[in-house]
Amino acid sequence: MDKFTQLTGIAAPMPLVNIDTDMIIPKQFLKTIKRSGLGVHAFDEMRYDDNGAEKPDFVLNKPQYRKAEIIVAGDNFGCGSSREHAPWALADFGIKAVISTSFADIFYNNCFKNGMLPIRLPQEQVDILMKDAERGANARMTIDLEKEEITTSDGEVIRFDIDPFKKHCLLNGLDDIGLTMKKAPKIDSYEQALAQSRPWV
Amino acid sequence: MSAPKTLYDKIWDAHVVSEDDDGTCLLYIDRHLVHEVTSPQAFEGLRMAGRKVHAPDKTIAVPDHNVPTTEGRETHIENEESRIQVEALDRNAREFGVHYYPVTDIRQGIVHIVGPEQGWTLPGMTVVCGDSHTATHGAFGALAHGIGTSEVEHVLATQTLIQKKSKNMKVEITGRLRPGVTAKDITLAVIGKTGTAGGTGYVIEYCGEAIRSLSMEGRMTVCNMAIEGGARAGLIAPDETTFEYVKGRPHAPKAAQWEAAVNWWKTLFTDEGAHFDKVVTLRGEDIEPVVTWGTSPEDVLPITATVPAPEDFHGGKIEAARRSLEYMDLKPGTRLTDIRIDAVFIGSCTNGRIEDLRAAAEILRGRKVAEGVRAMIVPGSGLVRMQAEEEGLAQIFIEAGCEWRLAGCSMCLAMNPDQLAPGERCASTSNRNFEGRQGRNGRTHLVSPAMAAAAAVTGHLTDVRELVA
Numbered sequence: 001m002d003k004f005t006q007l008t009g010i011a012a013p014m015p016l017v018n019i020d021t022d023m024i025i026p027k028q029f030l031k032t033i034k035r036s037g038l039g040v041h042a043f044d045e046m047r048y049d050d051n052g053a054e055k056p057d058f059v060l061n062k063p064q065y066r067k068a069e070i071i072v073a074g075d076n077f078g079c080g081s082s083r084e085h086a087p088w089a090l091a092d093f094g095i096k097a098v099i100s101t102s103f104a105d106i107f108y109n110n111c112f113k114n115g116m117l118p119i120r121l122p123q124e125q126v127d128i129l130m131k132d133a134e135r136g137a138n139a140r141m142t143i144d145l146e147k148e149e150i151t152t153s154d155g156e157v158i159r160f161d162i163d164p165f166k167k168h169c170l171l172n173g174l175d176d177i178g179l180t181m182k183k184a185p186k187i188d189s190y191e192q193a194l195a196q197s198r199p200w201v
Numbered sequence: 202m203s204a205p206k207t208l209y210d211k212i213w214d215a216h217v218v219s220e221d222d223d224g225t226c227l228l229y230i231d232r233h234l235v236h237e238v239t240s241p242q243a244f245e246g247l248r249m250a251g252r253k254v255h256a257p258d259k260t261i262a263v264p265d266h267n268v269p270t271t272e273g274r275e276t277h278i279e280n281e282e283s284r285i286q287v288e289a290l291d292r293n294a295r296e297f298g299v300h301y302y303p304v305t306d307i308r309q310g311i312v313h314i315v316g317p318e319q320g321w322t323l324p325g326m327t328v329v330c331g332d333s334h335t336a337t338h339g340a341f342g343a344l345a346h347g348i349g350t351s352e353v354e355h356v357l358a359t360q361t362l363i364q365k366k367s368k369n370m371k372v373e374i375t376g377r378l379r380p381g382v383t384a385k386d387i388t389l390a391v392i393g394k395t396g397t398a399g400g401t402g403y404v405i406e407y408c409g410e411a412i413r414s415l416s417m418e419g420r421m422t423v424c425n426m427a428i429e430g431g432a433r434a435g436l437i438a439p440d441e442t443t444f445e446y447v448k449g450r451p452h453a454p455k456a457a458q459w460e461a462a463v464n465w466w467k468t469l470f471t472d473e474g475a476h477f478d479k480v481v482t483l484r485g486e487d488i489e490p491v492v493t494w495g496t497s498p499e500d501v502l503p504i505t506a507t508v509p510a511p512e513d514f515h516g517g518k519i520e521a522a523r524r525s526l527e528y529m530d531l532k533p534g535t536r537l538t539d540i541r542i543d544a545v546f547i548g549s550c551t552n553g554r555i556e557d558l559r560a561a562a563e564i565l566r567g568r569k570v571a572e573g574v575r576a577m578i579v580p581g582s583g584l585v586r587m588q589a590e591e592e593g594l595a596q597i598f599i600e601a602g603c604e605w606r607l608a609g610c611s612m613c614l615a616m617n618p619d620q621l622a623p624g625e626r627c628a629s630t631s632n633r634n635f636e637g638r639q640g641r642n643g644r645t646h647l648v649s650p651a652m653a654a655a656a657a658v659t660g661h662l663t664d665v666r667e668l669v670a
């Protein structure tokens with residue numbers, strides 16, 4: 001998995017609330033058996049018209065945001081389905097961090113498995129970052145995972161919290177499965193006990 | 202004496218394999234359900250790392266999202282990408298030796314309908330699937346939730362999941378439901394009250410007299426949409442209704458094991474005085490047949506209401522409501538019952554079980570689908586389909602002018618050919634009314650099966666109580 005340590009980049013403002021996984025990656029693109037190549041379809045229905053041409057007023061189609069690596073979003077980002085295609089599509093587009101007041105649970109977890117950092121902040125701070133993002137390509141913010149800090153283009157520092165285990169995995173690009181397999185003896189003994197206590201499982 | 206525990210606490214505690222200092226746990230997974238859309242990358246990951254499926258006996262695979270719901274699908278799936286996904290599941294299921302119900306098997310159907318039907322889902326279990334509506338299985342008092350594909354791979358490889366415990370939330374529905382009000386109306390009404398983020402960070406336990414009085418199928422409908430309320434999972438404590446439903450199913454415990462299992466299941470309830478971090482209470486009598494007007498499942502109103510205006514909301518929701526109304530092509534103040542529809546979809550893991558079909562048939566019996574309306578009825582599994590045919594329901598649907606189709610997810614998410622055309626409006630028993638969910642620029646109104654059938658008959662959203670009175 002890719003590491004996430006520090007990032008300085010352009011943030012795209014997406015103030016809409018409840019941006020769901022169907023908006024992030026509509027189902028017609030879930031038919032792939034690969035993880036890669038979904039970036040061109042990210043936000044497909046908001047981004048392209050019925051003829052497949054780009055809609056100029058969609059934020060990621062605007063020249064100043066085409067290289068955005070951060071999204072500052074309205075409440076409840078990523079609600080809806082469990083599809084990991086949503087973070088795959090965002091990551092493939094080049095997004096490395098999403099900032100919102102809240103995220104849907106499964107989407108939040110999925111981000112970490114793909115080297116992407118979701119950051120939860122109170123409304124006032126999201127508002128500050130949203131304003132900063134609205135200033136376009138000249139306003140680059142910096143996210144430092146180690147320090148758990150975001151620095152706006154004006155130099156204002158905003159702290160965020162993150163689960164220590166998830167932080168550790170992201171900083172070091174660790175693969176969960178490898179970590180868990182080190183606990184194989186514990187899984188074995190759990191299964192032995194289970195065969196006694198709940199043999200029908 | 203130990204501190205009083207919630208039902209969630211009890212199931213959680215029974216599945217902790219190990220716990221780190223920061224509270225991160227390794228949780229044992231009793232059942233892993235797999236479908237064709239979210240699993241290919243996970244199996245591929247196993248293959249690349251030279252890993253096996255840790256517990257193939259606890260892993261159940263079935264194709265559902267992509268499969269056409271028309272005859273001939275066993276031999277030919279027109280859409281190439283869909284075919285490749287279904288074939289990939291076929292290959293993976295056989296190669297890794299997991300339980301498998303291919304399209305040729307009468308037991309094939311929507312994964313969340315097949316699991317309970319076959320007795321794979323049992324009280325007190327942990328159940329996961331690469332699908333958010335895994336919440337359905339919570340109806341049995343099983344801790345059941347959706348996971349992403351990386352986690353699917355993790356469970357395949359280790360039969361565990363790295364988890365942190367959620368908070369406890371109680372949703373109590375007191376009293377009794379009024380006639381014409383169903384489990385679907387309960388679950389939508391709850392989301393209407395809490396919002397789609399109201400349950401974020403929580404596991405919900407649904408309780409109260411109105412929940413206790415529901416059948417298992419109704420309970421599945423309620424828990425199915427816990428995810429639309431943002432919750433990690435929904436739970437209902439198992440009781441005699443649960444045991445009755447489970448008993449005798451192909452993979453339910455038998456004989457002495459059955460006794461032992463029931464004895465344990467009977468301990469699965471929230472202790473007196475256990476702590477909930479959040480409590481929501483609704484009176485069963487206050488719930489009316491509801492319908493969604495917008496593009497978020499929280500956009501719920503009684504069918505007797507009118508379309509709201511953006512100004513009725515506050516904060517970011519004002520803009521979202523404006524966008525919804527534009528997308529849905531609705532004017533504030535319009536009576537919901539004046540909204541004409543083009544299509545009706547009855548099916549999905551929310552409402553594709555036999556009782557749902559019975560409820561729809563009751564309304565459609567002796568009536569005709571309105572001119573210009575296309576009504577699709579898609580049973581949740583091959584066995585539901587067979588039973589509906591035996592009970593004469595299929596005949597009622599066909600005589601009314603509905604399409605009677607094969608089992609699958611179908612127009613719930615429109616990954617197969619069952620889709621709305623742009624601008625078409627649908628009364629649907631599924632669970633999501635997101636933009637484009639049932640087809641690009643299609644418009645969805647979520648309703649119960651009886652309400653969907655009523656809309657099919659009249660050609661507009663309808664208060665079902667007027668058709669049964």
Ligand code: SF4
Pocket residue numbers: 265266311312313332334549550551609610613614631632
């Ligand atoms: S019926 Fe709909 S919600 Fe249920 S599993 Fe299928 S696509 Fe998902």
